[in-house]
Each structure stands twice: as structure tokens, then as C-alpha cells.
Amino acid sequence: MECAHHEYNQESQQNSGFLRRNLWFCNEEVKTCTYNMLVRPILEYAGEVWDPHSNIQKQRIEMIQRRAARFCCSDFKRYSSVTTMLARLCWDTLEERRRRNRLTMLYKITKGLVGIEGKHYLMPANDTRTRGSNSLKFQRLYTRLDVHKGSFFVNTVADWNELPDEVVNSPTVEVFKQRLHH
Incomplete structure (x- = not known):
């Protein structure tokens, strides 16, 4: 199962990269919509039965969403709060x-x-x-x-x-x- 999840993780990162390359000029609403349609379903695939229990697995998955929040908000400043961005976007953690x-x-x-x-x-x-x-x-x-x-x-x-x-x-x-x- 770990190997299969690694492939989904890779696919979601590839989709995220595609969005960053092709939608960098779009507004927050378009970026958020495309993330919710193209990336999040991959991260949540079979989430009912596969729920990581190790912190490292949880962090890897959450990091993809945190990067997506930065992208959607167009805020890549080092000291900007991603937690605030997630709240502004009304995104729950993937774990929740x-x-x-x-x-x-x-x-x-x-x-x-x-x-x-x-x-x-x-x-x-x-x-x-x-x-x-x-x-x-x-x-x-x-x-x-x-x-x-x-x-x-x-x-x-x-x-x-x-x-x-x-x-x-x-x-x-x-x-x-x-x-x-x-």
C-alpha cells in the first residue's frame, strides 16, 4: 500500500507542477477550483481505507496541500503563514x-x-x-x-x-x- 500511495503522491505533485506552470497568472478562485478538481482527488483517493498513521506520511501529504495553498494565494514569502492561507481558503487539513x-x-x-x-x-x-x-x-x-x-x-x-x-x-x-x- 505504501508503494501505491507513493505513486499517487507523485501524480498529485506532477499535477500541482502543471498547474503552477500553466495557471500562475490566474486569480485565486481559478487556482483553487483547479486544485480541488485535479490534485485533491488524487490525494484523497481511497482515503477511507488508507489513512497513514506515521507522522512522516501525514506530513508528506499535507505538504502538497500547503504548497497548493501558497500557490492559490500567490504568496510565496518565506515568513507568510500557510495556516492563515488555509483558513482563508476554508481548507481543512487532509487528515481531518x-x-x-x-x-x-x-x-x-x-x-x-x-x-x-x-x-x-x-x-x-x-x-x-x-x-x-x-x-x-x-x-x-x-x-x-x-x-x-x-x-x-x-x-x-x-x-x-x-x-x-x-x-x-x-x-x-x-x-x-x-x-x-x-
């Missing part, structure tokens, strides 16, 4: 976007909206010591292997159990996404 996408996928699994049967992977939490603030908690999955730490169910169940009741009991996917985003 992956988290929301994973949680949305788990919501779909629990509601039977996708072809994955949750009963094979998710066990209701019957222990009062399970952390979380909702009534639809699942048993946390523990692993000793680093490879497994970044897997979908291990990461997502931990995040799911922290969600409030009103989010996990949303009537539709759209409502779930809205409540999750706020």
Missing part, C-alpha cells in the same frame, strides 16, 4: 477530511447503505468503561502491529465512539455529514 470520510463510511456500514456487513467487524460495546458519548458505541479493536494500527476499523471505531448521540443517530447521510462537520 480523511477522518470525516472514514466516519461517513462507518455510518453507511451501520445503516446498511454499502455492501459491507458491519456485524462481521463491529461488536457493540457492552462494557461501561468504553469511552465515548453515544449510545451506538463499538468495542475498540486493539492491535500490536504497526501495520494494523492504520487500518479502517481500528482508527474509525475509536473516533466513532467519541461522537455525540445526535451525530451517530442522524437520519440520513447528508445530515450525518452536516452534524459531523460542525
Whole structure:
């Protein structure tokens, strides 16, 4: 999986370079739109199931978006704040976007909206010591292997159990996404 992600990372950097070479004269809106259409989908491809757990992997992916923010804002000054640029562009970190996408996928699994049967992977939490603030908690999955730490169910169940009741009991996917985003 690491090798496959490296290829996507390279492709997104190539697309970013293409945009920088050909759209340097365009306004912020055009640059942002092309980034969102051509680069970000590559960075987010299969993000629900591949979510890096090592800091170096996370930093490499985020760096592409941070460079894109500089490009979109046409601000390449050394001491300019990229965090401020990201806020101005209303861009969440890619890590946060992956988290929301994973949680949305788990919501779909629990509601039977996708072809994955949750009963094979998710066990209701019957222990009062399970952390979380909702009534639809699942048993946390523990692993000793680093490879497994970044897997979908291990990461997502931990995040799911922290969600409030009103989010996990949303009537539709759209409502779930809205409540999750706020």
C-alpha cells in the first residue's frame, strides 16, 4: 500500500507542477477550483481505507496541500503563514477530511447503505468503561502491529465512539455529514 500511495503522491505533485506552470497568472478562485478538481482527488483517493498513521506520511501529504495553498494565494514569502492561507481558503487539513470520510463510511456500514456487513467487524460495546458519548458505541479493536494500527476499523471505531448521540443517530447521510462537520 505504501508503494501505491507513493505513486499517487507523485501524480498529485506532477499535477500541482502543471498547474503552477500553466495557471500562475490566474486569480485565486481559478487556482483553487483547479486544485480541488485535479490534485485533491488524487490525494484523497481511497482515503477511507488508507489513512497513514506515521507522522512522516501525514506530513508528506499535507505538504502538497500547503504548497497548493501558497500557490492559490500567490504568496510565496518565506515568513507568510500557510495556516492563515488555509483558513482563508476554508481548507481543512487532509487528515481531518480523511477522518470525516472514514466516519461517513462507518455510518453507511451501520445503516446498511454499502455492501459491507458491519456485524462481521463491529461488536457493540457492552462494557461501561468504553469511552465515548453515544449510545451506538463499538468495542475498540486493539492491535500490536504497526501495520494494523492504520487500518479502517481500528482508527474509525475509536473516533466513532467519541461522537455525540445526535451525530451517530442522524437520519440520513447528508445530515450525518452536516452534524459531523460542525
